[in-house]
Amino acid sequence: MKVLVINSGSSSIKYQLLDMSDETVLASGLVERIGEHNGLVRCQLFPDQNGGRQVQLEEKIPDHQSGMRRAVDLLTNGENGVIAEKSDIGAICHRVVHGGEDFQKPITINEQVIEAIEKNIPLAPLHNPANLDGIRVARELFPGTPQIAVFDTAFHQTIPDHAHIYALPYEYYQEHRVRRYGFHGTSHKYVAGECAALLGKPLEECNLITVHLGNGCSITAVENGCSVDTTLGMTPLEGLVMGTRCGDLDPAIHVFLHRQLGYDIEKIDEILNKRSGLKGICGMNDMRDIHAEISKGNERARLALAVQTYRNRKYIAAYMAVLGRVDGLVFTAGIGENDPVVREQSLQGFEMFGIKLDPQLNSRREKSPFLISAADSKVAVWVIPTNEELAIARESIEVLKSTND
Numbered sequence: 001m002k003v004l005v006i007n008s009g010s011s012s013i014k015y016q017l018l019d020m021s022d023e024t025v026l027a028s029g030l031v032e033r034i035g036e037h038n039g040l041v042r043c044q045l046f047p048d049q050n051g052g053r054q055v056q057l058e059e060k061i062p063d064h065q066s067g068m069r070r071a072v073d074l075l076t077n078g079e080n081g082v083i084a085e086k087s088d089i090g091a092i093c094h095r096v097v098h099g100g101e102d103f104q105k106p107i108t109i110n111e112q113v114i115e116a117i118e119k120n121i122p123l124a125p126l127h128n129p130a131n132l133d134g135i136r137v138a139r140e141l142f143p144g145t146p147q148i149a150v151f152d153t154a155f156h157q158t159i160p161d162h163a164h165i166y167a168l169p170y171e172y173y174q175e176h177r178v179r180r181y182g183f184h185g186t187s188h189k190y191v192a193g194e195c196a197a198l199l200g201k202p203l204e205e206c207n208l209i210t211v212h213l214g215n216g217c218s219i220t221a222v223e224n225g226c227s228v229d230t231t232l233g234m235t236p237l238e239g240l241v242m243g244t245r246c247g248d249l250d251p252a253i254h255v256f257l258h259r260q261l262g263y264d265i266e267k268i269d270e271i272l273n274k275r276s277g278l279k280g281i282c283g284m285n286d287m288r289d290i291h292a293e294i295s296k297g298n299e300r301a302r303l304a305l306a307v308q309t310y311r312n313r314k315y316i317a318a319y320m321a322v323l324g325r326v327d328g329l330v331f332t333a334g335i336g337e338n339d340p341v342v343r344e345q346s347l348q349g350f351e352m353f354g355i356k357l358d359p360q361l362n363s364r365r366e367k368s369p370f371l372i373s374a375a376d377s378k379v380a381v382w383v384i385p386t387n388e389e390l391a392i393a394r395e396s397i398e399v400l401k402s403t404n405d
């Protein structure tokens with residue numbers, strides 16, 4: 001079956017068409033700058049075959065509907081197209097950021113599901129409305145084709161209450177559902193599954209720590225295949241130091257920024273989400289630039305790296321205590337997959353727990369999973385490329401199978 005995976009944001013739509021008979025990518029693309037005068041639709045056809053062929057359209061894209069229509073046109077267009085008809089697509093799979101407490105797994109979209117995603121808008125005011133735009137447009141463009149929602153939060157719904165309740169007046173949870181939800185769930189679940197397969201054990205028997213370090217960063221403690229704690233919170237701002245997001249802070253800093261500097265809530269929100277993290281400390285949020293600056297002696301760049309990797313260490317060690325026994329530790333996403341220095345610094349001092357990296361293995365660069373721990377390490381440490389589109393497609397196929405059974 002061919003499936004179209006859609007990640008609809010406020011001004012862009014990312015999409016991937018996969019043939020799930022052999023899990024190959026037929027096309028992968030991006031509609032950008034929706035609503036602006038200089039819209040752009042990019043599509044890489046057959047990217048698995050020597051990079052494939054790139055098709056690009058530049059024109060005004062007034063809304064999500066016209067953006068999605070243009071993307072589908074490129075997929076079905078005679079000479080370049082990768083499918084003959086829209087009806088060749090057997091399912092549309094949507095990434096949805098916040099499922100709140102309503103969704104523990106992916107689900108076929110119907111009116112009730114749409115209502116529940118709407119109900120969760122207060123928890124993800126920037127993301128859920130954009131995800132819903134994508135769902136509504138896809139339902140119009142592909143009437144009768146099953147549409148499945150896969151939630152970033154779903155994998156973390158197994159986190160027990162002692163790890164998801166904040167120490168705030170309890171009625172904020174009861175009345176407004178203020179609690180930890182966690183994000184990057186599709187990625188954590190995917191690499192956990194891959195790691196279990198590499199360890200040769202069923203996922204349900206594996207205790208793992210999955211370390212997702214990209215522009216957004218999070219670490220998850222996985223016990224017997226289930227998420228039992230994760231660093232992102234009610235929103236994707238808590239925990240690790242990210243590209244532009246601050247991660248953990250003394251909450252009284254918000255009060256300080258307001259009282260002492262006169263910042264209003266919108267400004268504080270913008271500072272914490274867009275002007276903090278690595279960028280806040282050294283002015284750069286791309287780890288490659290930070291390394292280049294460190295090699296030139298830039299002290300602030302060195303500090304940004306040190307602050308990020310120190311926070312990683314604290315959480316990895318905390319989750320070792322949460323789990324008691326760890327079978328595998330996985331690094332994934334842009335930084336986790338590509339940066340041996342960050343990996344090495346994030347596990348500095350872990351020899352006391354029996355975790356040892358092999359410097360030579362750690363310096364390898366591969367597109368497929370590779371082991372980086374030393375032969376005598378008590379815990380296997382892997383680098384496993386994440387693949388959220390494939391994970392979403394696989395989970396959607398499972399939903400379709402279970403509804404057809």
Ligand code: AMP
Pocket residue numbers: 213214215216243285286287288333334335338339
């Ligand atoms: P992601 O959000 O997973 O796409 O990760 C994006 C981030 O990965 C970028 O902002 C970079 O900081 C980082 N990244 C990508 N390639 C490399 C690399 N070769 N070395 C270090 N960091 C990288």
